[in-house]
Structures are given as structure tokens and as C-alpha cells.
Amino acid sequence: MTSADSFISIRDVSKSFGTFRAIESLSMDIARGEFFSLLGASGCGKTTLLRMLAGFESTSSGEISIDGQPMSDVPPHHRPVNMVFQSYAIFPHLNVRDNIAYGLRRHKLARARRNEMVDEMLDLIKLPGYGDRKANELSGGQRQRIALARALILRPKVLLLDEPLGALDKQLREQMQLELRALQRQVGITFVFVTHDQEEALTLSDRIAVMSGGKVLQVDTPSGLYEAPRTREVASFIGNMNFFRGTVRRNGAATGAIDTEGLGAIPVPAETLTAPDGAEVQVALRPEKFALSPDRPDDGAMSVQGHLTTTAYLGERSHYYIRIAGKSEPIAVSSPNLARFNGGSSQSDTPVWLSWSPQSIVVLDAD
Ligand SMILES: Nc1ncnc2c1ncn2[C@@H]1O[C@H](COP(=O)(O)OP(=O)(O)OP(=O)(O)O)[C@@H](O)[C@H]1O
Ligand SMILES: [Mg+2]
Structure with missing residues (x-):
């Protein structure tokens, strides 16, 4: 894609913590509606980049724009993004309905409208009828879906997901991957998805950025990365070679x-x-x-x-x-x-x- 189609534009972004460079003049463009993954070993800067997109972390230099709007002066709660964390912190004392509606409390909505929106979400995540369950009466996969619904109900333009399936066992994880992909197609929201699992990245993504040491090694489609890696590092990181x-x-x-x-x-x-x-x-x-x-x-x-x-x-x-x-x-x-x-x-x-x-x-x- 060209930078003209860019929905999320990351230009020459660097991030230092003290003297440590966590992100090194990184540039990439993500298209609207794309399922885009950041893939790389532990410590390569995936979460740092996501946190800069969300506004929880400032950039040391460079520019991030979303939908044509520069983000540097926009605080997290005014950005058109929402983030799902690895430890899907849902509130155990609230029931499912109140968990999903949590982010709506600032929006002044009539109770009936709010319930309607929650019901739509429960259908979307295939948990209709679960609204009155307590959060601590749910399985790990169900909790994960509640965390997604809680982020999606706010209809962000961009959803940032930091290893959202990391805590699930293999079988559930594979099932959730399919559901996540179907859900993303259905809602059409741009997903920026962090994982260090290459198979997961290949399964889910339209395109993948392979990262190492705060830099991007290659951005490509799953088959592009696998069949035409440009460096030995990428070739040996994705699959065997x-x-x-x-x-x-x-x-x-x-x-x-x-x-x-x-x-x-x-x-x-x-x-x-x-x-x-x-x-x-x-x-x-x-x-x-x-x-x-x-x-x-x-x-x-x-x-x-x-x-x-x-x-x-x-x-x-x-x-x-x-x-x-x-x-x-x-x-x-x-x-x-x-x-x-x-x-x-x-x-x-x-x-x-x-x-x-x-x-x-x-x-x-x-x-
Ligand atoms: N607040 C901070 N202060 C200092 N160093 C930090 C801070 N946050 C992250 N780092 C460092 O920046 C680097 C990148 O961290 P980051 O959390 O982005 O890695 P990651 O790719 O998400 O790794 P993982 O797969 O383990 O989650 C690491 O070396 C980390 O120690
Ligand atoms: Mg991380």
C-alpha cells in the first residue's frame, strides 16, 4: 500500500526510556479495515508501539496520525482507539452486562438504548443470554470475549489488541482466532494485533510487521513473508529455513x-x-x-x-x-x-x- 491509503500513519517514530532506545525511527502505514499484526520476540517494542498509538506513552520523536489527524496533542480518551490488554481485566464484582457497558457510562444514554447495545454485543460474541452472569462464573475464553465486547461497544475506529489470546490453551486459542477474524470482518474496524506467535499472526492477518530490537524488518502479507522473506533474520523467524x-x-x-x-x-x-x-x-x-x-x-x-x-x-x-x-x-x-x-x-x-x-x-x- 502507498502512504496515500494510510489510515494509521507512523512516521519516523522513536521512543527512548532514559538512554534506552525501545523504538528506533520506525515508519509504517496501516490501511482502514486492515487486520494488521506486530510480530516479534519478547522486548522488541510491540507493546511500546501499541501504547504510543493509544496515547498511554508519548513519542520521543516522529509523528503518529490516525484518519488524517495528528495524535501528538490528543489525550488517550479522545483518540479514536480502544485497547484490549493481555490480562483481560474485567471486573469480577460486576455482571457481564455491566462489564460490557462499562465504557458507556460517560455517554448519557437511556437505559433501554444501553441494554439494546449490550444485547447486540452479546449476540456478536456468541454469548446471548449471559448478561446477568457474574464475571467470575465465566471461562477464560468467555471472559476474553467480554473484554472484546467491552472495547467494541464504543465503536472505536481502531482496536489495539495486546496478545489478547495469550492466556488461553491451544484449542480455545485456535477457536478464538477464527472468531476474532470473523468478528473483525463483520464490524470492519481496523485491528492492530500484537503477538509473538507466528502461526497466530499468519492465520489472522492481512499484513504483518516483523519487528526486532525496536525496528521493523519487513512488512508484508503472510504469504509474502513466508515465501519471499527479504533477509535471513525474517526467513528464520517465520517458519524453518x-x-x-x-x-x-x-x-x-x-x-x-x-x-x-x-x-x-x-x-x-x-x-x-x-x-x-x-x-x-x-x-x-x-x-x-x-x-x-x-x-x-x-x-x-x-x-x-x-x-x-x-x-x-x-x-x-x-x-x-x-x-x-x-x-x-x-x-x-x-x-x-x-x-x-x-x-x-x-x-x-x-x-x-x-x-x-x-x-x-x-x-x-x-x-
Ligand atoms: N517504562 C519503561 N521504562 C523502561 N524501559 C521500558 C519501559 N517499557 C518498556 N521498556 C523496555 O522497552 C523494550 C520494549 O518493551 P515492550 O514492552 O514494548 O516489549 P514487547 O515487544 O511488548 O515484549 P513482550 O513480547 O515481552 O511483551 C524492553 O526492553 C523493555 O524493557
Ligand atoms: Mg508486550
Whole structure:
């Protein structure tokens, strides 16, 4: 997207706590109605950025605007945003209805209108009829939905969510992810969602900003980040990746090739190969882009022979680690268990063939 479509515009924003730089001249644009996630390791600055959007934290420099309006002089309660915290602090002494209506108390609404709005919210979060329950008689997932309803009832233009599903177990978390995404589509509010769970970010988001050390490494769609990471750091942060050192060999016209450690010379289409002849690069290949076979594949795919070192059975798929000549670390391969897994080729040192398509490689700058 271009900055002209920007609904939330973050320009050169830095944040220091004393001498510590928590956010380092960060810029990004978030579109209206987008489900946008901030993904990164603990301490990379996700909460700090969210708190600056909410106005709970000032910026040290730079500018944040929402819907065309600069936010620097706007106090938190006048910003068109609402925040859902990781510890979804709902009030245990209030019932569900009063919890959801809590933010409305400043709005002078007739009781009937307020009840109507709460009922709409209870339908939206699929808890109709729960209005009179006490908050402490709810499950974790139900409480989480109450916290969302409490934020949504104020109809903010932007909802900021700081690891809202962090406290839930895996099954409930996955169910809530689907509900959250459906709910976001339904209400059309812009979501800025913080998580350090890459799978969660990939599942939910229109776009993701990968952060590290107060900086943005890459902003992209889930498939863009996964299939076309721009740096080794992003490539290894999202999913698993095999890396091979390589040297560019250009033989003139349309295609070039990369001489790689272990995989030999891989032909690469000219458009994916921008580095000059002789340049040192890294070739990256995801574990599932390799196919394994006991015999040499005869379909013209690129292939290399290796030896199986370890197998890990994960139910739906298995991971294999293959040692090949010319490379010190084994190659990680992931294959779906299409047929019932019988532990067949899991014996160590079995010779196997690895094949791959040159289309699935990612070429990165050398470190
Ligand atoms: N009020 C503060 N005073 C000093 N340092 C702070 C303050 N708030 C945050 N920091 C520091 O800024 C950095 C970023 O913190 P932040 O809370 O934004 O991280 P995060 O990405 O949300 O991490 P997590 O995933 O653990 O929640 C951390 O190193 C943290 O110690
Ligand atoms: Mg945080």
C-alpha cells in the first residue's frame, strides 16, 4: 500500500526510556479495515508501539496520525482507539452486562438504548443470554470475549489488541482466532494485533510487521513473508529455513546460476537474480519444498543424494534431517504423512534422494 491509503500513519517514530532506545525511527502505514499484526520476540517494542498509538506513552520523536489527524496533542480518551490488554481485566464484582457497558457510562444514554447495545454485543460474541452472569462464573475464553465486547461497544475506529489470546490453551486459542477474524470482518474496524506467535499472526492477518530490537524488518502479507522473506533474520523467524552459501555465476543472457554448497549449480531466472557475477549470496529453501524419494527422481527435478540422520514424527507430517556431501549441517525436510506412517524409512543412515524445484528457492544477500 502507498502512504496515500494510510489510515494509521507512523512516521519516523522513536521512543527512548532514559538512554534506552525501545523504538528506533520506525515508519509504517496501516490501511482502514486492515487486520494488521506486530510480530516479534519478547522486548522488541510491540507493546511500546501499541501504547504510543493509544496515547498511554508519548513519542520521543516522529509523528503518529490516525484518519488524517495528528495524535501528538490528543489525550488517550479522545483518540479514536480502544485497547484490549493481555490480562483481560474485567471486573469480577460486576455482571457481564455491566462489564460490557462499562465504557458507556460517560455517554448519557437511556437505559433501554444501553441494554439494546449490550444485547447486540452479546449476540456478536456468541454469548446471548449471559448478561446477568457474574464475571467470575465465566471461562477464560468467555471472559476474553467480554473484554472484546467491552472495547467494541464504543465503536472505536481502531482496536489495539495486546496478545489478547495469550492466556488461553491451544484449542480455545485456535477457536478464538477464527472468531476474532470473523468478528473483525463483520464490524470492519481496523485491528492492530500484537503477538509473538507466528502461526497466530499468519492465520489472522492481512499484513504483518516483523519487528526486532525496536525496528521493523519487513512488512508484508503472510504469504509474502513466508515465501519471499527479504533477509535471513525474517526467513528464520517465520517458519524453518535451510540456508546454503552460494556464488552467482552469470553465463550471459536470460538465466544465471548459483553455485551452492551441497546442492550444486542451481539455475535461477534472471528476474530473481539481481546480484552481479561472482557475488556471494545465500540460497534459502523451506523444509517442505524438498521431496524425498528412495531412488533418483527421473522427472528432471534438481536432486542430490544424501543420508537420513534423524526422523521426527509429528502426526500430520514428519521431519527428516538429511546429511549431504559438502554441507556441515543436515538439511531439514518436512513431508506430509499422506499414507499411514509406519516408521518405514526412519532408520538412520538410509540413503535418500532429495529433489526440489528452482522456483522454490529464495536468494538472499550474504551475511
Ligand atoms: N517504562 C519503561 N521504562 C523502561 N524501559 C521500558 C519501559 N517499557 C518498556 N521498556 C523496555 O522497552 C523494550 C520494549 O518493551 P515492550 O514492552 O514494548 O516489549 P514487547 O515487544 O511488548 O515484549 P513482550 O513480547 O515481552 O511483551 C524492553 O526492553 C523493555 O524493557
Ligand atoms: Mg508486550
